[in-house]
Amino acid sequence: MASLKIAVFGAGSFVFGPSVLKGVYLERKLKDLHLALVDLDREALDLMAGVAKRLARETGIEPTISTHTDRREALDGSSFVLTAVAQQIRKRHAMDCAEIRKHAPREVPTEFGGIAGISYSLRQIALLSSIGADVKRFCPQAHLLNMANPLPRVCQALHEDGLKVTGFCSASYSGYSMAWWALRGDRLQYPFGPAREAWHARFGGLNHFAWLLELRDRSSGADLLPELARRAERLPPLTARLFREAGYLLMPGDGHIRDFLEPVPETPRDEHFAHGSGEERQARLEALRAVAEDRAPYEPLFAHESWEKPVDLVAALSGNGTASFEALNLPNAGQLPGVPDGVYVETPAAADASGVKTETTRLPEQPLALCQRTAHVTTLIVRAARERSFKRLREAVEADPVIVDKQAGWRALQGCLDAHADVLPKLQ
Structure with missing residues (x-):
């Protein structure tokens, strides 16, 4: 055996x-x-x-x-x-889109954010x-x-x-590609070897909402973030706007970070959902x-x-060597100060037979505030699912900055719950 x-x-x-x-x-x-x-x-x-x-x-x-x-x-x-x-992911997302178009046409269906994100979260x-x-x-x-x-x-x-x-999610690694394009003018594909060889990078934050906190040239030790800021116009539009406002690069790109931010002119409006x-x-x-x-x-x-x-x-x-991760999602136990304990945060970590060891990562003021807001929405959705509570769900809708029209959004979410009643527990 x-x-x-x-x-x-x-x-x-x-x-x-x-x-x-x-x-x-x-x-x-x-x-x-x-x-x-x-x-x-x-x-x-x-x-x-x-x-x-x-x-x-x-x-x-x-x-x-x-x-x-x-x-x-x-x-x-x-x-x-x-x-x-995931259960019937394309079919179920299409069902969410139909309810949103019917009840809240101003909302954009996305994977994590807004009405579709809440519906998907409850099913998952x-x-x-x-x-x-x-x-x-x-x-x-x-x-x-x-x-x-x-x-x-x-x-x-x-x-x-x-x-x-x-x-496990490595979407934040796309920060290498965005930074390489902005600083070098070339496109990189995974595993982003040239960037990893040339630069030391440090990420921290939440899944699909992580920040590039440090970017240094390995040979000279030079801090590359100021030059990246000067070239922010080369970044995707919403990402560039956040960089100018917060002073740091938010990853993994407009198609994901829009799921957690109030809509602005730079927010992508497409409903693309790439799952084959x-x-x-x-x-x-x-x-x-x-x-x-x-x-x-x-x-x-x-x-x-x-x-x-x-x-x-x-x-x-299991004792077969060691492993290091630039981004690993674990319950917060102080590795991301300022974010509530128990919320899953994405920070560097290493592992061996003795266990997983995290590194403390401190977020600057504005990135921290945005992560706190995002973590709060996540916790409300988790509470709604675990407590099977309409009250918690309504609180999540009110707290989610992606949902512009709260009343229309609530009607759309109720439509989604009815549409997926065969795979969801009954809420009270």
């Missing part, structure tokens, strides 16, 4: 699944391991298991692989639970809380590593349910099948890998 078992929820994901396999087989080379792959999509699940077996043959690393559409067997005895799940908290209940039943000592959005709200809800939860089309799904299934059947090389599967590295934390905590 393997000494370490990892349950991977959402293993059939075309980005998350291959990234986990790459971490296990090619990066961390974890051998004495049982990888329990979980997904409701049996076709994608079996193909991902086929890819895992192909990697085992080619690398000589042969963990036990099992597949599950019923999560209970996968959870039994697991030391780590990885979650990257309900889904992940049901998984969390089974974690407490079948593997109560397990460490849950979450990639599911809206990440800080899901993580805080599960943490308040008594689970040990770490959140049906045609893309079929193409990716065929790519998985070709790799599983030895008809294609496996390397192209990793061309668009996830930026998140939960396997690095699994390896470090």
